[in-house]
Amino acid sequence: xxxxxxxxxxxxxxxxxxxxxxxxxxxxxxxxxxxxxxxxxxxxxxxxxxxxxxxxxxxxxxxxxxxxxxxxxxxxxxxxxxxxxxxxxxxxxxxxxxxxxxxxxxxxxxxxxxxxxxxxxxxxxxxxxxxxxxxxxxxxxxxxxxxxxxxxxxxxxxxxxxxxxxxxxxxxxxxxxxxx
Amino acid sequence: xxxxxxxxxxxxxxxxxxxxxxxxxxxxxxxxxxxxxxxxxxxxxxxxxxxxxxxxxxxxxxxxxxxxxxxxxxxxxxxxxxxxxxxxxxxxxxxxxxxxxxxxxxxxxxxxxxxxxxxxxxxxxxxxxxxxxxxxxxxxxxxxxxxxxxxxxxxxxxxxxxxxxx
Numbered sequence: 001x002x003x004x005x006x007x008x009x010x011x012x013x014x015x016x017x018x019x020x021x022x023x024x025x026x027x028x029x030x031x032x033x034x035x036x037x038x039x040x041x042x043x044x045x046x047x048x049x050x051x052x053x054x055x056x057x058x059x060x061x062x063x064x065x066x067x068x069x070x071x072x073x074x075x076x077x078x079x080x081x082x083x084x085x086x087x088x089x090x091x092x093x094x095x096x097x098x099x100x101x102x103x104x105x106x107x108x109x110x111x112x113x114x115x116x117x118x119x120x121x122x123x124x125x126x127x128x129x130x131x132x133x134x135x136x137x138x139x140x141x142x143x144x145x146x147x148x149x150x151x152x153x154x155x156x157x158x159x160x161x162x163x164x165x166x167x168x169x170x171x172x173x174x175x176x177x178x179x180x
Numbered sequence: 181x182x183x184x185x186x187x188x189x190x191x192x193x194x195x196x197x198x199x200x201x202x203x204x205x206x207x208x209x210x211x212x213x214x215x216x217x218x219x220x221x222x223x224x225x226x227x228x229x230x231x232x233x234x235x236x237x238x239x240x241x242x243x244x245x246x247x248x249x250x251x252x253x254x255x256x257x258x259x260x261x262x263x264x265x266x267x268x269x270x271x272x273x274x275x276x277x278x279x280x281x282x283x284x285x286x287x288x289x290x291x292x293x294x295x296x297x298x299x300x301x302x303x304x305x306x307x308x309x310x311x312x313x314x315x316x317x318x319x320x321x322x323x324x325x326x327x328x329x330x331x332x333x334x335x336x337x338x339x340x341x342x343x344x345x346x
Contacts, residue, residue, distance in 0.1 A: 012181050019188035026195035033202035040206060047223070048212075054220040054295070118346055119328050121294025121306030122220075133294045133306055135326035137346060153346075155308045155326055157292060177310050177322045178291045 060167035061132035061158040069115035111142035230303035233338035245285040
């Protein structure tokens with residue numbers, strides 16, 4: 001039995017060396033894996049910022065379209081100011097020039113238009129510019145509709161640019177029927 | 181010696197745990213789900229590819245003619261998930277006789293397409309479409325549409341799982 005002790009010690013020593021090698025090997029793998037995780041995380045953070053841009057441009061386009069299409073003849077200036085506040089200086093100027101007629105027509109017809117944005121789709125997005133399409137549903141009530149709400153559903157394309165961290169509308173088009 | 185063995189075993193177990201966590205992060209963790217703040221959770225290329233597939237599939241599915249109605253329904257169904265293909269088959273069957281009798285042809289053209297939500301598994305695309313309808317000799321009528329097309333990833337590529345028009 002006394003002869004078993006050195007043998008037992010040898011076995012434990014061998015096991016210890018084996019485990020030590022295993023731990024070193026696992027340690028190396030963990031470090032390499034850690035580098036990959038770090039790089040993946042860095043890439044993911046950049047991707048998250050890029051992908052959040054889609055949400056930002058959808059929200060900006062949705063807000064602007066919603067502001068434009070919710071207009072009441074009793075206070076059209078509120079709509080005009082909201083739209084201008086979310087537009088580039090150039091577009092705001094063009095819009096201002098066009099609103100004289102809009103206010104007049106709205107007042108004459110006693111028009112009240114309400115609209116909700118159904119969906120927004122990002123056609124193209126870059127760090128400083130984007131194109132978004134917007135589908136809306138809503139109604140208009142005026143003298144021409146006999147004071148009854150008539151459905152008004154629109155297809156709209158909005159161009160946006162980023163200025164000082166804000167997405168501003170630089171263009172807006174109602175998309176007509178194109179195919180004939 | 182015994183303490184050394186215990187320490188090595190503990191270290192090995194910890195390292196296996198760390199490696200497991202790293203492997204899960206790199207290969208097994210699910211991607212983030214789309215939200216209003218982050219509607220797209222895949223690369224630009226991935227979402228653009230899916231939107232293109234949605235666009236092409238929608239034009240194929242929604243365009244049909246009385247001359248080869250059944251063949252077109254079958255072709256359209258090949259672009260859909262099983263569930264949606266069954267639903268589409270039932271609707272197509274309901275209008276088949278009237279569609280053929282009235283010699284109707286419908287041609288859908290996508291005017292604009294954009295991504296609404298996109299993940300690795302599912303992409304929703306907003307499409308603006310012009311529907312050109314020809315019925316017998318009664319002329320041509322063009323109608324604007326907006327549809328939300330949902331495509332899901334499958335072994336057969338992107339398949340349409342719903343088309344919502346409003």
